[in-house]
Amino acid sequence: MREMTKTERKEIEFKVSEIMRSAVSSEYSRYILEQEDDVTGNTFMEDVIKNVVETSAWEDEGYYNDDDIRLAIGRELMARLGISI
Secondary structure, three states, rough: OOOOOOHHHHHHHHHHHHHHHHHHHHHHHHHHHHOOOOOOOOOOOOOOHHHHHHHOOOOHOOOOHHHHHHHHHHHHHHHOOOOOO
């Protein structure tokens, strides 16, 4: 399993924050990203990053893109809202 360095982790956190800010404003995005899941205790940010790592080319090829982040945000929002398709 490929591990992110501290620098890589800060980079993905910045990108996730940037995408959320552009969607809902900096004030709301901070609250959303810091919100903890009642069951796991993970923050929304932690779960989005985990989703990106699991579903992008990160594990195999060492990269992800903004679309991977957007899709991960959508999947995590749906999961937290109890929406299934």
